[in-house]
Amino acid sequence: MDRRSFLKAFAGAGSLAASGALPAPALSQGAAAKALRFVPQANLANFDPIWGTQYVVRNASQLVWDTLYGVDDKLEPQRQMVEGEEVSSDGLTWTFKLRSGLKFHDGEPVLAKDVVASLARWMARDSMGLMIKALQKEFTAVDDRTIKLVLSAPYPKLLLALGKNNTPMAFIMPERIAKTDPFQQITEYVGSGPMKFARSEWVPGAKAVFEKFADYQPRNEPHSWLAGGKKMLIDRIEWIILPDPATAAAALQNGEVDWWETPIPDLVPVLKKNKSIQVDIADPLGNIGSFRMNHLHPPFNNVKIRRAVQMALSQEDYMRAVVGDDTNLWKPIPSFFTPGTPLYTEEGGDVLKGKRDIDGAKKLLAEAGYAGQPVTCLVAQDQAPLKAMGEVTADLLKKLGMTVDFVATDWGTVGQRRASKSPPGQGGWGMFHTWHAGADCVNPASYIAVRGTGDKAWFGWPDSPAVEKEVAAWFAAKELGEEKAAVARLNKAAMEDVIYVPTGFYYGYQAWRSNVSGIIKGPLPFFWGVAKA
Template structure:
C-alpha cells in the first residue's frame, strides 16, 4: 500500500480510532494486500472493560467493538448513532428513544432496548454524568424491543450529550447478559455491535490485540465526523502492536513494520519528520489535558488543606516541558478545570491554579497537620508521558516536605490499582 492510499484509507477509521481526544501523529507504509492496519497504541491493553475503568487506551479499543446511542461531532454536538429518533416531553421530564433498524451484536443476536437499558444502568454507576442522571431518575425501562424511556423528576438538558460523549466511560452498549455484570467487576465477554469484532483468541496482553471487520455492521449514511456519522471500516483487520519502548516503535515505523504510532516521543519527532515515508501531524486540535489525581478517600489527601498545598506548589509548565520539551507551540498552561477550545470553557474557579508558591504550600501542609506519613506515587514506566509526569510529581511532593514512596510499574497495573478503594 502506498502512502497516499494509506492516508486516504486511514481517514475512514479516523472517526473511530482517532476521535475525541486522540492524537494521530505518525503514519507509514503498511502491508496492503490483506488490508491490515498495524497500530502502536499509547499503552498496553491490559484489560478490556470500558465501563469498569477510565483508561483511554481501553476507550480507544472499545470504540472499535462497541457502539453508543449518540456520538459527538467536531462541534461537540451529539448526533444520533444507534438511535433512530428521540422525543422529550414539554416539561423535559420524559425522554423516549427508538433504535434504528439492522443493529446486530457480533454473536448474531439483534440489539434490543433491554440491552440498551441494562448497559446504561451499568454505565450510570461509574460515570459522573450517569450518576447525576441517576440522582433525578424515576424510571429507566424498555417500552418494547426497539424503544425505551427515561423518566426524570427534574429536567436534564445535557441528556443527549451524556449519551454521546467521548470521555471515559462512554455509553457502550453490550448484550443484556454481559451488562448485568457488577459495574465494579470486569466483564469477561467482549461482544459489541460496533464495526469490528475483538479476536480474543489472538489477544496477548503486553504484546498484541487484534480486531476484525464485522461484516453485518450497518453504518449510518451521514459523513463521519468524530464519533458521529457513518463508521465505515476500510480495513479487514486492525492489529494493535504493543511497543512500550519509543526507540523500538520509531524504528518499526520507519522500517515499515507498523503503520501508525499513536504517541511518538517528543525527542524522536524531528527524526520521524526527516523520513519521507513518514507523516507526522497533530490529529487532535484540543490536545491532551493532564490531571493530578489524589486519593481523596484516605490520608493524607482526604484533608483539603493537603490538596490545596499541592495545588499551590504545582507548576503546570514543569509537567509539559517534561513531556514535549521547550517548544511552547505544543503546550500552554491554563487556570481552568475545563477543556480550552470547547463551548463551555471557563477559568471560573481556577484562581488557585495561578498560585505557585512552595513556601505557601509548606505552610498549608503544616496547618493540615501532616507529620511525614509516606505518600505512595504509582507511576507507569511503560508510557513516556506518565513516566515523565511521575518523576515531576515525586519531586514536587518532596519539595514541600512530603515523604514519597515511588512505585514504578506498568499502565495496566496503575489502572487496576487506582480503581481500588481500599487503603493504599
C-alpha cells in the same frame, strides 16, 4: 550516552533507511500487508468497557460496540443508533426509537430490551449514569425498537450522557451479555459496531484483531468523531502491542506497522524527518497534568498549606520536564478545564499565573503552622510523565522548606496506596501525580477529579460544598450561558479550595505511514474513514 540519546540514535537510523539514503529492503519486506497495523497506547488486557474503564479498552470497544448517540467534534451529541427521540414538555419522559435493520455480530437484531439491559449495566458504573438511575422511575422496552425512560426530575444532559466519549461509554450489547454483573467481566464480545472482534486471534499483550462487520449499517451523515457514518474502508485492523517506544518507532519506519497512537516526544523529531511518515497532534483536547494532595491528613488538610504549594509551583517547570522544550506541545493552564472548549474559563486562576512567589508561599506555610511534617509523595517511576512531575514537585517542596518523603514506586503500587485513607505514616499518602485526558475535563459531567464530595470524592477526598453547588448548577443549566457561568464559579471555588493542582496542559503526537489516509485528530483514534493504499 543517556537513554534518550540512545533512543534517538537508534530510531534515527530508521529515518535514513526509510528516506532512501540506505540500501533498499532485502529480506524482511514482503508484500505490504492489507491489514491496517495499529500500535495502541497500551496493551488491550481485557475487553469489557464497563468493567474495566481504561482508555485503551474504550478505544477498542468503539469498534465493536455502538452507542445510541455519539459526540461530534463540537462535543455535541448526535444520533447514532437511534432514529429519533421524543421528550415530553415537562422533560420527564423520553422515548427513543432505534434505527431499523441494526444487527449484532451474531446475526441477531438489536432490540429495545438489549438497550435497556445495556444502559442498566452502564448506569451502575458511570457517574452520569448513576445520576440518571437516581432519577429513573421507569425504563422499559415498549416494543422491539422503542425504549421509554421516565424520570422524576428533568435531566438536560441525558443525550450527552448517552453519547459522551468519556469512559465508561454507554455501549449497547445483547441483553444476555449486558445482564452480567457490572463488577464482573463479560466473557462474550458481541456488539453491533462496524468491526467484529476476532477473539481466536487475541493474544493479550501482543495482538488484537478486528474484522469488518459486513452487516453494519452506517449512518448517511459524514463521520465526525463518534457521530455520523462509521464507514470502514479497511477490512481488517490489527492492534500490535509494542511496549518499547524505540521498537515502535523503528517498526513504523521499517513499514512493519502503519499507525502509532502515542509516539513519545523524544522520538518525534526523528519521525518528522522521515518522508514516509506523517506526524500530527493526536488529540486536540490534550491532557491536563495534575498532582493531588490528601485533604484528610496533615499537612494538606490545611487549605493554607495547599495554597502555599499552589502559589509557588511553576507549570512551565512541569511541562518542560514532562514534554520537553517543544512549546507547540504545551502551555500553562490557569484552569481545571480543557482550553479551546466551550466552557473553558480562567476564573480564579490568577494564582497559577505570573511570577511564582516562593517567599510568599514560605510565609503562608509559617502562618499555617507548618512544622516540618513529612509529605509522603508517591511517584510512579514506570510512568515517564509522572516520574518527571514527581521530581519537579519534590524539588519545589524542598525549596519551600518542606520535608519530603519521596516514595519511588510503580504505578500498580500508587494505584493501591492512593486508595488508602490511613495517615501517611501508616500506609497512606500525602500527594500523588496523575494526568487527565482533556476530553474528560470539558465539563463537570464525568470529571470526577474536580468534585468536592468529601468521603465520596476521588482520591484525596476534597470536601468543597462551594464546588458541589456549582456542579449542581451546571447539571441544571438549560443553555450555554448558564453553563459557562456555573463552570466559571466552579473553577474559582476549586482553585480556592485547591481541589487539586493542574501542572499544565499538553498535547501528544500520533504518527502514521504516508500510505495511510483519513486519520483525524480526536480524543481517541477513530478508524472509520481511514484507508491504506
